[in-house]
Amino acid sequence: MALDMRESTDAEHSGHTPPPSARSRRRPGWLGPHLGRALLGAVAGYAFGHWVGNLLAAGYQNIQGSGQNNVATVLGLSIGVVGWLAGAGMLDYPLAKIVGREPLPPAPSKRWTRYFGPSLDHKVIGLQYAMVVFLFLFTGGLLAMAIRAELLNPTNHLIGPGTYISVVSEHGTIMMMMASSIVIGPLGNWLVPLMIGSRRMAFPRVEAFSLWIFAAGYLVILTALPLGGFQTGWTGYAPLQTQASGGMDSYLVGFAVIGIGMICAGFNLAVTIINYRAPGLSWGRLPIFVWSILATAALLTLATPTLVAAGLFGVLDRTAQTAFYVNEHGGSSFLWENLFWFFGHPEVYIMALPGFGIVAEILPVFTRKPLFGYRIAAAGMLGVALLSFFVWQHHLFQSGINPDMRPLFMLTTELISIPTGFIFLVGLGTLWKAKIRFEVPMLFALGMFFNFLIGGITGVFLSDVPVDVTVHGSFFVLAHFHYTIMGGLVFAFFGGLYYWLPKMTGKTMNKRLGKWHFWTMFIFFNLTFFPLFLVGLLGQPRRVFEYAKNLQGLNDFSSVSAFLLGASFLIFIANFVWSIFIDPKPTPANPWHSRGLEWQTPVPVPTYNFTRIPVVTADPYHYGEVDAPAVADLGPRTLAMSGAAARDTAGAVGSDTVAGESGSADPRPPIA
Amino acid sequence: MSPGTGTHHFRRLIAIWVVLSVAADVIFYFAVGPHVPPGAMTSSASGAQFDFNVLFLIAFPVVLAVWVYLAYALIVWRGSRHGAEEPEGGAKARGHLGIQVGWIVTTTVIVLGVFIFGTVELIVPAGAGGGEGPSPVWTPTSHDVLPVQVIGQQWEWTYRYPTFGGFETTQLMLPVDTTIAFHVTSLDVIHSFWAYQLGVKADANPSQDNVAYTTTKELGQFTVRCSELCGLWHGAMYGFGNVLTRAQFFVWAQSTQRHNAANTKLLPAFSYTYVPDANGAAGGYYPDNVDQYSNVEQYGATTPSKPNG
Numbered sequence: 001m002a003l004d005m006r007e008s009t010d011a012e013h014s015g016h017t018p019p020p021s022a023r024s025r026r027r028p029g030w031l032g033p034h035l036g037r038a039l040l041g042a043v044a045g046y047a048f049g050h051w052v053g054n055l056l057a058a059g060y061q062n063i064q065g066s067g068q069n070n071v072a073t074v075l076g077l078s079i080g081v082v083g084w085l086a087g088a089g090m091l092d093y094p095l096a097k098i099v100g101r102e103p104l105p106p107a108p109s110k111r112w113t114r115y116f117g118p119s120l121d122h123k124v125i126g127l128q129y130a131m132v133v134f135l136f137l138f139t140g141g142l143l144a145m146a147i148r149a150e151l152l153n154p155t156n157h158l159i160g161p162g163t164y165i166s167v168v169s170e171h172g173t174i175m176m177m178m179a180s181s182i183v184i185g186p187l188g189n190w191l192v193p194l195m196i197g198s199r200r201m202a203f204p205r206v207e208a209f210s211l212w213i214f215a216a217g218y219l220v221i222l223t224a225l226p227l228g229g230f231q232t233g234w235t236g237y238a239p240l241q242t243q244a245s246g247g248m249d250s251y252l253v254g255f256a257v258i259g260i261g262m263i264c265a266g267f268n269l270a271v272t273i274i275n276y277r278a279p280g281l282s283w284g285r286l287p288i289f290v291w292s293i294l295a296t297a298a299l300l301t302l303a304t305p306t307l308v309a310a311g312l313f314g315v316l317d318r319t320a321q322t323a324f325y326v327n328e329h330g331g332s333s334f335l336w337e338n339l340f341w342f343f344g345h346p347e348v349y350i351m352a353l354p355g356f357g358i359v360a361e362i363l364p365v366f367t368r369k370p371l372f373g374y375r376i377a378a379a380g381m382l383g384v385a386l387l388s389f390f391v392w393q394h395h396l397f398q399s400g401i402n403p404d405m406r407p408l409f410m411l412t413t414e415l416i417s418i419p420t421g422f423i424f425l426v427g428l429g430t431l432w433k434a435k436i437r438f439e440v441p442m443l444f445a446l447g448m449f450f451n452f453l454i455g456g457i458t459g460v461f462l463s464d465v466p467v468d469v470t471v472h473g474s475f476f477v478l479a480h481f482h483y484t485i486m487g488g489l490v491f492a493f494f495g496g497l498y499y500w501l502p503k504m505t506g507k508t509m510n511k512r513l514g515k516w517h518f519w520t521m522f523i524f525f526n527l528t529f530f531p532l533f534l535v536g537l538l539g540q541p542r543r544v545f546e547y548a549k550n551l552q553g554l555n556d557f558s559s560v561s562a563f564l565l566g567a568s569f570l571i572f573i574a575n576f577v578w579s580i581f582i583d584p585k586p587t588p589a590n591p592w593h594s595r596g597l598e599w600q601t602p603v604p605v606p607t608y609n610f611t612r613i614p615v616v617t618a619d620p621y622h623y624g625e626v627d628a629p630a631v632a633d634l635g636p637r638t639l640a641m642s643g644a645a646a647r648d649t650a651g652a653v654g655s656d657t658v659a660g661e662s663g664s665a666d667p668r669p670p671i672a
Numbered sequence: 673m674s675p676g677t678g679t680h681h682f683r684r685l686i687a688i689w690v691v692l693s694v695a696a697d698v699i700f701y702f703a704v705g706p707h708v709p710p711g712a713m714t715s716s717a718s719g720a721q722f723d724f725n726v727l728f729l730i731a732f733p734v735v736l737a738v739w740v741y742l743a744y745a746l747i748v749w750r751g752s753r754h755g756a757e758e759p760e761g762g763a764k765a766r767g768h769l770g771i772q773v774g775w776i777v778t779t780t781v782i783v784l785g786v787f788i789f790g791t792v793e794l795i796v797p798a799g800a801g802g803g804e805g806p807s808p809v810w811t812p813t814s815h816d817v818l819p820v821q822v823i824g825q826q827w828e829w830t831y832r833y834p835t836f837g838g839f840e841t842t843q844l845m846l847p848v849d850t851t852i853a854f855h856v857t858s859l860d861v862i863h864s865f866w867a868y869q870l871g872v873k874a875d876a877n878p879s880q881d882n883v884a885y886t887t888t889k890e891l892g893q894f895t896v897r898c899s900e901l902c903g904l905w906h907g908a909m910y911g912f913g914n915v916l917t918r919a920q921f922f923v924w925a926q927s928t929q930r931h932n933a934a935n936t937k938l939l940p941a942f943s944y945t946y947v948p949d950a951n952g953a954a955g956g957y958y959p960d961n962v963d964q965y966s967n968v969e970q971y972g973a974t975t976p977s978k979p980n981g
Contacts, residue, residue, distance in 0.1 A: 161904055233901045239878060240861040240903055327879035328947050333862055334877075367749075369759045370766045398864065399875040400805040400856075400882035407791045414783045414790075421779045424738060429771065431745040433681075435759050438750070446742070453738050457731050464790040466723045466800035469873045470710050473864055473899035537709045539868040541899040544907030548895070624761025 033089025034117035038212070042219060045083025050076035057319075068246040071319045073227060077253040081216045088212045089118040093205055108607045118212070120204035123605060125211050126190025127504065132215045133185055136178030137490075138569070139222070143171035145566050148528075148559040154547045164545045166229025166247065173221055173234040173251060177258045179485050180347060181214055181265065182493050183354030184300070188269055188293050190504060194598035194605065195287045197278025197614045197632065202271040210264035217258035224250035233543055235344070238325030238336040242317050249318065252311045259308040262350075266300025269293055278597075278632070280616035287596060287620055288371060291378040292357025295385040296350050303346035303389070310339035337399060341392035349388040351485050353381055355452075355492030356423045359445040362499055363430045365594045366442035370621040372429025373422070380422030387416045397468050406465050413463035420456055424449065439592065440514035444495030447522045451487025455480055458533065476536025479529045487525060494521070494572070502587035505580055506603045513575035520568035527561035595620045595631050610634070681748070689740045693733040700728055710871045713894060713915065715887040716801025717871030723793050723800075730782065803856060803865075803874025803882040806944070812885050814851040820844070821942070822856040824863030824876030827905035829896055836925045838942035839932040844896060844913030847921035848888045856882040857945050864900035867913065869893075875900055881944035888915045 031037075053072025085091055096103040105120060114124055115131070146167045150158050159167065189207060193200055201207045224230055224247035232240050232248065236255075241248055273294045277286070286294075313324040314336070323329035325336045356377075364371045371377065393401060393409045427449055436442070458480040461467050471477060494517075501509055531554045538554075540547045547555065579585070590599045597620060601609060614632040622628035705725045712718040750756070759765070794800050798812045821832040823840075832840045844867075846852055856865045858876035865884075866873045869892070874884040898909035916924065929936075940946060 161907060165901075165904060165906070231901070231903045235901075237862050237901070240901070243861065243903075327877070367759065368751075370761050372765065373767045373772055375767075376772055398803040398873045398882075398884075399862075400803050400877055400880055403799065403804040404809050406794060406802075407787075410790050410794075411787050414787050418776070418779050418783055421775070425772065425775045428738065428741050428745075429768070431742070431749065432765075433757075433759060434745070434749045435751040435756050436746060436749050438752075446746070449738070449742065453735060457735055460731070460786065461724075461727055464723060464727060464786065465794045465802060466716075466720055466790065466797075467727060469716065469800055469802040469871060470720050470724075470868075472873060473866070539709065539895060539897070541866065541897050543901045544897075546907045546910075621766075622761060624759040624765060628761070 032117065033087065033092065034113070035088070036116075037089075038084045038087035041083035041085075041087025042080045042216070043083070045086075046076040046080035048076075048083075049079030052079075068227065070246070070249055073246050073249040074253060074315055074319055077220050077223065077250060081213070081220065081253075081257055084216045084219070085209070085212055090205075090209050090212050118208050120200070120208060121607060122189050122193050122201050122204065122207060123504070125207050126186050126188075128211055129181065129185035129189055129214070132211070132218060133178055133182050135218055136174055137182070139218075140171050140174040140178060141566055141569060143167050143174065145563060147171060148562040150545055151547070151555050152559050154549050154552050154555070157545060161545050163229070165231050165543065166225065168543050169230050169233050169247075169251070170221070170224060173224075173254070174218075175485075176234050176347070176351075177217055177221065177254070179351040179489055180258070180262055180300075182351075182489065183358065183496065184265055184269060184293060184296055184350075185211070185214065187289075187358070187493075187496050187500065188265075188296075188354070191500065191598055192269060192272060192290060192293055193276065194601060194609055195290050195596065196273060196276060196281055197597055197610065197616060198272065198276035199608045199610060199613070200276075201268055202276055203268050206264050206268045210261045210268065213257055213261040213264070217254050217261060220250055220257055221254035222250075223247075224254070235340060236314070236336070237340075238314065238317070238333045239327070241314055241336065242325060249315070252314045252318070256308050256311040256315075259304045259311070262300045262304045263308075266297040266304070268297075270297035270301060273297070278614050278616050280632070284375075285616055285619040286378075287361060288374065288377050289354075289357040289361040292353045292360070292381050295381040296353045299346045299350050299353070299385050299388065303343045303350070306339050307343035307347075310336060310343070313339075334396075334399070334401065337396055338392070341395045342389075344395070345392040346385075346388045348481070348484075349384055351489050352420075352452075353384060355448060355489040356381060358492040358496040358499075359448050360423065360426055361596070362441050362445040362495055363427060364621050364623055365499075365592050365596075366437045366439055366445075367430055367434030368437075368623045369430055369432075369434045370623055371426060372432070373426045374619070374621065376422045377426040380419040380426070383419030383422075384416060387412060387419065391416060394463055394468075397465050398472055410463055410465055414460060417456060417460060424453070439498075440509070440511060440518060441495045441499035441592075443515065443518045443522075444491050444498065447518065448488055448491040448495065450522075451483050451491060451525070454530075455483030455487055458483065471536060473541055474536035475532045475540045475542060478542050479532035479536060482529045482532075487529070491521075491525075494518075499592065500598075502591050503598065503603060503605070506587055507580050507584045508587040508591065509579045510575050513571060513578070517568060517571040517575060520571060521565065524561045524565035524568055528558050528565050531555075531558045531561075595622060595628075597632050600632060600634060681744075685741060685744055688744070689733070689737055692740060693736050696732040696736060697729050700732065701725065704728075709868075711869050713869045713888070713890045713892060714801070714871055715797055715889060717869060717886075718889065719793060719797045719800055720871045723790070726789065727786070730786065734782070798885045801870065801872040801884055801886045803884045806881045806883065808883045808885070812851045812853075812887070814887070817851045817853050817885075818847065819853045819855060820846070821944070822854050822865045822874075822876065823946075824856070824858040824860075824865065824898065824902070826860050826903055827898070827909040829863075829865065829898075829909070829911055832942060833925060833929075834942045836929040837933070837936055838939070839929050839936045840939055841928055841932065842911070843928075844911070845921055845924050846888050846913065846915050847918045848891055848915050850918070851885060851887045854884045854886075855944055856884065859946060861902050862900050863898045863902045863909070866897045866899040868895045868897065870913075873899060879945050879947060891915050891917065 050072045053075040054069055057069055057071040093103055106118065108121060115128055119125055146159060150164050227246035227250055230244045230247035230251050232244055236251055273290055316322040317324050317326065323331040325331050325333055327333055360371060360377055390412045391409060393405060394413045397406060462471060462477060462480060498509055498514055535551055535554050538551055540551055587603060589603045597614065597616065614634045616632045618629040618631050620631050708721050708724045710717045710720055712721060795810050798810045799808060804810065819834055821834065823830045823832065828842065830840050830842055831844050832838055854865065854872060854874060856874040856876045857880060858878045860878060863876040864873060865876055870886055872884050872886050874882045876882065892915055894913050896911045896913055898906055902909065
């Protein structure tokens, strides 16, 4: 079926005829799985779970008279997620298998409705991911506007402390959830199979599942607001977590849900990259973006289970009255701090590495030079990924943990700046004697280097324990991680978006609006967050709604800049809507003259990507060479000449290529 | 990168970088350095100020190296420049052993240097004002240590002075030229005691004694804020303290002890940690060390000693 790409490819040529063994029961489209049915399932599931919870533990209220029962809330949210997944058709396949049926995969659709239902096409899923990521991003962004509006005045309050702390917590959590998938979701799923010359991801159903459960996480974390919000910030420290109001359940269930999605997305990407590379695509020829996704996938798979387990303990503390995090009853609030940061610090690099990969992928194209120090770039990413598991206690320097561990964690934290520095070496080396084209993606990549440098250097300040005594928990930290996550990852993401959107949509983005977007975002980003370093140094703690009067000037400056920064995203939306929907201009197949394998496919990319699995003959960075080798052998004519060799390689790599098959009438010449 | 043909660019870059770095460091050290937070009110504050300065002096050249290079590259090697040359690919553009090894060695040396400096600055001044947990490994050499207990609770700080009968107050008064041992604990959730100008920060954990040391050097007022999110009124959990002369401090402490004597009798006996009464309705907090399973010694705390002022 869709899992067996040979048949699918055949079907593409000879009309879609299901094999006789498959049972096909065609339903009308509106009855089939789609977004509307998923929403209905979520509501029905929530209502059912809530009812069962009240039946089990009626009158068991966390806050007296609130009418909220944690058991009901947790069961409602969990069963609501199951209902959402069932409505989206994510359970059809496993359920059918249980009762011994072989379900028919959905036929590849060309209608626009395919973006609102389950799909096994990684390109559809990638764009679906992009839609959900933008939902997260803009929701979190609006909350950020509310935070900065409240901080306009040190003592007069627009939204009051209760709403403020809920908004801060919601902003932090939504943005962290978004940032963990902003690149691996849309760009990772869309690009990795194309870059490695595969027709699909290793587990297309798991890929669809990771998307739909990621979207469910958005709904779950949104329910925190009507449930009274939560007061803990995105770190969710116990015992505040244990005493917090109903929104805390949304946080714990939400992170578990998002976490399951992250694990699924992570191992799917890792398995795909390891096993589905086209023949000839050796590790030394892998695009650097794929290396960064591989490192990120390892972190997703290995770090996230800790978060899910920690969240489960928290749920049990709040519902079954266990005492994992309650000091007075034999638990420990340090347990949450350690579990959370054991996930939380690798998470920080989940949010950095894909950005490194994007800029390293973009630079050679717009400098017309090979990537400088390819090996060192890959080694740097893997080094960061490995070291990131050994630094988590630097979040706990003043917490009262065993003090003699402090120098060790100071050392590991500072060591991580060495592999991170490799990315700068690679970037700067690539610029040497280059011919720099200031296209929009390049501007974002350069902006990322500028911002991430500030974020990285201030990270060294934070890792120094004596200095951390002053800056820990202050606005200095806040500015630091906004510089790395927003200034680094989000800038890189937009760079990648401007770079690959023509490929993904077949339309050209408006260059003038793109430049406006970059310059407003870059300037107002720096004007928003640079003053916050000073605010932190001058003694303002994070997450406060009142601050010292003498800091009003800096806070107001930052707030006004933040509103303008928010407005810069409107330019992007305008550009996107204008260029894709209102005045679409078709793009050439390879507008940037990139040598990447993903650019050698036609636009729009056919459903199964490659008519024939390409044979990769060189890495994609042979810029500036007169007689550069072709990056891959895509055409049947050339393949026929080296058919035997290709067949051997294909077997060795374990790819699903049909070596020697001829039937494709694709006369494209090998790419020079 | 090919140093053979690149010497010209390389020399220019180095020259610009050296000039700008020296200028930035000198200007920063003399114009900004003495004013860097958190000031010089205590040993840990002036230690932090010194560490900030050292890190800034290292950071400026690093940042400038990248910025100067970026600016130079973007101007000189921009594609729109008249007569811009086609870049040269091939093995030479793909890496340069000397540059790569040099980069790794340089960053490693800087990182190890910063690490050694940070470790010395952490251990020698007895934890540099940071919370060291219940059993500190780096303790002050002075025998003249005044213990002050800091109790975080939603949403206020209170302070107990065990050497003065254990009275509890919302005022934080400290004698000058004295080593202070802050014993930070909490009655409910995690708070963080941040005495900004003192350069002291220690999390207040329920059922745990978190010790931080500092030595007061200057008279004056300082701010206390909670720097760990502790719920609804976290932002309002702040106050002020004062460093007084020793004579003033003793007058204040002894008069407060007398004045509060009736209240102190109602308080639980002084302890390094307190566990909220299981019957919250009855009110009151009982000292943790009435329980045989968790006495003071278990936490490795030292017996409070009276300063000989």
